[in-house]
Amino acid sequence: MSKKRNRMQIQHKDIPPSQNESAAVWNHPWRRLPHPFRLAFLSACLIGAVTHIYVFTNLLLNHDSVWRIYYDNDVLSSGRWSLEFFSNFSTYFQLPVVIALISILMLALTAGITVVFLDISHKLSIILTAAFIVTFPSVACIFSYMYTADAYFIALFLNAAAAYLAKRYRFGWIPAVLLCATACGIYQAFICYAIGLFLLDCIFNLLSKKPIPQIIRDGIRYIGISIGSLVLYYVVLKLILLITGTTLVSYQGLDSMSLKNIGKFILEVPPAYHNFLQFFLHCSFFEKFYQVIQNLLLVLSAFPLLYLIISSKIYRELSRILLLILTIALIPLALNFITVLSIGAWVHALMIYAFLLLYVFIIKLFENAAAQLKANGQNGQALFVCHAVLAFILIWNNFCISNVAYLRLQVNYEASFALANRIVARVEVLDGYSPDLPVAVVGNASTKLFGNKVSQFSKFNSLTGTTDSLLYSPETSVRTRNFIQTYIGFNMPRPNGEQIAMLKNSGVIEDMPSYPSEGSVLIYNDVIVIKLSDGEVR
Numbered sequence: 001m002s003k004k005r006n007r008m009q010i011q012h013k014d015i016p017p018s019q020n021e022s023a024a025v026w027n028h029p030w031r032r033l034p035h036p037f038r039l040a041f042l043s044a045c046l047i048g049a050v051t052h053i054y055v056f057t058n059l060l061l062n063h064d065s066v067w068r069i070y071y072d073n074d075v076l077s078s079g080r081w082s083l084e085f086f087s088n089f090s091t092y093f094q095l096p097v098v099i100a101l102i103s104i105l106m107l108a109l110t111a112g113i114t115v116v117f118l119d120i121s122h123k124l125s126i127i128l129t130a131a132f133i134v135t136f137p138s139v140a141c142i143f144s145y146m147y148t149a150d151a152y153f154i155a156l157f158l159n160a161a162a163a164y165l166a167k168r169y170r171f172g173w174i175p176a177v178l179l180c181a182t183a184c185g186i187y188q189a190f191i192c193y194a195i196g197l198f199l200l201d202c203i204f205n206l207l208s209k210k211p212i213p214q215i216i217r218d219g220i221r222y223i224g225i226s227i228g229s230l231v232l233y234y235v236v237l238k239l240i241l242l243i244t245g246t247t248l249v250s251y252q253g254l255d256s257m258s259l260k261n262i263g264k265f266i267l268e269v270p271p272a273y274h275n276f277l278q279f280f281l282h283c284s285f286f287e288k289f290y291q292v293i294q295n296l297l298l299v300l301s302a303f304p305l306l307y308l309i310i311s312s313k314i315y316r317e318l319s320r321i322l323l324l325i326l327t328i329a330l331i332p333l334a335l336n337f338i339t340v341l342s343i344g345a346w347v348h349a350l351m352i353y354a355f356l357l358l359y360v361f362i363i364k365l366f367e368n369a370a371a372q373l374k375a376n377g378q379n380g381q382a383l384f385v386c387h388a389v390l391a392f393i394l395i396w397n398n399f400c401i402s403n404v405a406y407l408r409l410q411v412n413y414e415a416s417f418a419l420a421n422r423i424v425a426r427v428e429v430l431d432g433y434s435p436d437l438p439v440a441v442v443g444n445a446s447t448k449l450f451g452n453k454v455s456q457f458s459k460f461n462s463l464t465g466t467t468d469s470l471l472y473s474p475e476t477s478v479r480t481r482n483f484i485q486t487y488i489g490f491n492m493p494r495p496n497g498e499q500i501a502m503l504k505n506s507g508v509i510e511d512m513p514s515y516p517s518e519g520s521v522l523i524y525n526d527v528i529v530i531k532l533s534d535g536e537v538r
Contacts, residue, residue, distance in 0.1 A: 037112035044108035048134035056100035060409035082185030086151040106153035138353040140402035155186035159194035180229030192354035198222035272339035276332035290397040304369030416470035438495040443535030
């Protein structure tokens with residue numbers, strides 16, 4: 001036995017050290033990753049799964065996802081030239097568990113890259129950062145559009161990876177531009193995450209007394225990468241539009257993207273600041289208690305910032321302090337730069353994900369201040385713990401907000417399903433009914449038909465991106481027909497053009513009352529007519 005052990009030891013010693021190291025890397029690649037990355041990744045996976053398990057294990061639909069049970073995300077006209085490709089990974093079906101797996105993985109990778117990029121090293125700071133990344137309310141908003149969620153979070157990861165490569169490697173700007181441009185082709189708003197990381201890196205370099213010339217060079221480089229990414233994205237978009245003969249829609253100001261509109265872009269700077277401050281000071285879906293906690297955290301963050309400035313004697317360097325003031329003042333613009341790009345458009349909760357970097361900025365400030373206090377022989381634990389408690393309360397609030405949003409989607413679905421069932425029941429009892437008869441739907445179902453709504457849900461309108469009814473559409477009755485066919489399983493053949501013209505010319509529709517009055521559902525000349533309200537015949 002001892003001879004065998006000695007023989008194995010000799011064989012192991014004969015292996016060159018380089019081969020041993022390579023084998024170790026190959027056998028344990030996870031261990032070779034930085035500890036902050038691993039902790040952030042695992043924390044994001046666990047907290048993200050717990051926070052969003054409701055939407056992962058149910059089919060929760062909003063006004064867009066309700067008719068996209070199968071959808072290829074070919075929306076080139078919205079400027080998203082790479083969205084269809086990256087949607088392939090989860091198939092074109094709306095599969096919550098599959099999409100959730102990809103999404104959580106992308107969020108976890110983003111969390112790991114973020115803590116490494118900003119050099120966040122304290123365990124509690126890492127966990128808090130990961131928690132904000134996966135619980136920020138925009139995540140719930142994105143999951144309400146489940147059919148695009150995985151691709152959108154891939155775009156987030158690409159932006160984070162681009163920022164890391166740009167900082168870490170001399171020629172990292174090349175893949176950074178390519179990654180950011182590709183990510184814009186999936187969803188444009190997430191470029192704000194990369195821009196935000198670039199700006200925070202400059203701020204913390206100023207606080208750490210890195211040479212100003214080098215910071216300026218890095219800043220110019222970061223600006224060049226951001227502009228280059230947008231230019232490359234736009235050039236590729238124009239080429240694809242030209243080749244395919246597609247025209248940009250006016251959605252979210254996309255058709256206004258041009259250097260000719262530089263003046264309009266500048267006019268959007270004040271709204272970018274206003275919307276950013278509005279979210280943090282008067283968030284519509286925060287209860288008063290949590291709004292106070294958030295305001296308190298914002299005020300408290302001034303203390304570590306001032307301490308770092310004073311303890312490092314930064315105030316003695318006029319150029320450094322001026323640059324610091326400038327970069328901090330640019331945070332709202334950087335994190336909400338999508339407002340500038342989307343001229344005159346409504347920037348909703350789905351587009352403001354980068355706002356969470358303000359929390360990350362505060363977390364890093366407290367970590368650095370605590371480390372500086374310790375180095376100076378002082379105890380900074382009380383301040384650090386106080387900030388951590390406030391941050392945890394806000395994370396808990398995000399957890400609750402996300403699940404209230406999911407609850408609203410569930411309630412809306414159940415109410416819509418019940419109404420659709422009642423409509424179908426009225427059709428099936430008609431004399432002469434046959435499943436082969438074409439069905440004409442007139443107008444939209446009134447929201448009054450869905451019972452007594454939970455009024456408090458209205459505060460979460462911007463998160464779920466839906467009306468109170470999945471059967472309702474302001475323009476057409478397309479969603480009514482689609483919902484009934486897909487989720488009730490009731491056959492609704494469309495009337496042809498001649499039948500629609502016959503109904504319009506007959507005057508029968510004008511004489512019909514709206515549902516649920518008697519006579520609102522009938523058969524006329526072998527066409528089933530369902531009149532929900534005055535409106536277009538579909």
